[in-house]
Amino acid sequence: KNEVEQSPQNLTAQEGEFITINCSYSVGISALHWLQQHPGGGIVSLFMLSSGKKKHGRLIATINIQEKHSSLHITASHPRDSAVYICAAPNFGNEKLTFGTGTRLTIIP
């Protein structure tokens, strides 16, 4: 089973700050997922990436396959970015996802 660790567990920042959330995993993977869970509970898939970098608006995800590490960055953070961000990696050889414990992000106006 893939072990997935996220840091930090909680992050509070002022509006406008640059945010970085880290994720490391123990077993080689085909792709890593970043999910966002809103205060209302819904889960949205932000990124699925297997190499390099992906960008969507103010969100940027990077992955280093050799180091088994991924980061999620938010530029010019806004209170509406407040949510729990979860990374997930599949177990080696199958499609089952192992989830990190999540990072609770709070952006203060």
Add this chain to the structure above:
Amino acid sequence: DAGVIQSPRHEVTEMGQEVTLRCKPISGHNSLFWYRQTMMRGLELLIYFNNNVPIDDSGMPEDRFSAKMPNASFSTLKIQPSEPRDSAVYFCASSVIPGITEAFFGQGTRLTVV
């Protein structure tokens, strides 16, 4: 597409009662996943189907839990009899190719067993 649709959104039931959660995946998605989320354990995979066939149910906690996918557009997760420790949010997700393409999540069903 309306996305993954789950029902009900909220369910409150008494211990010992049967509970059925429902999921309609996105049309054309071949895989369907049932997850449970609790404060203590986070998100856990219960079972997943590929082309309507259960592939791995090792995450199903015990025999009280069962899941079916009678066709490509509908799945159920049943708990009988329910217990207070089953209280959680249950998510359904679907994807075209598991592990290769993105998974899309439903809004979840918040189950409370009293």
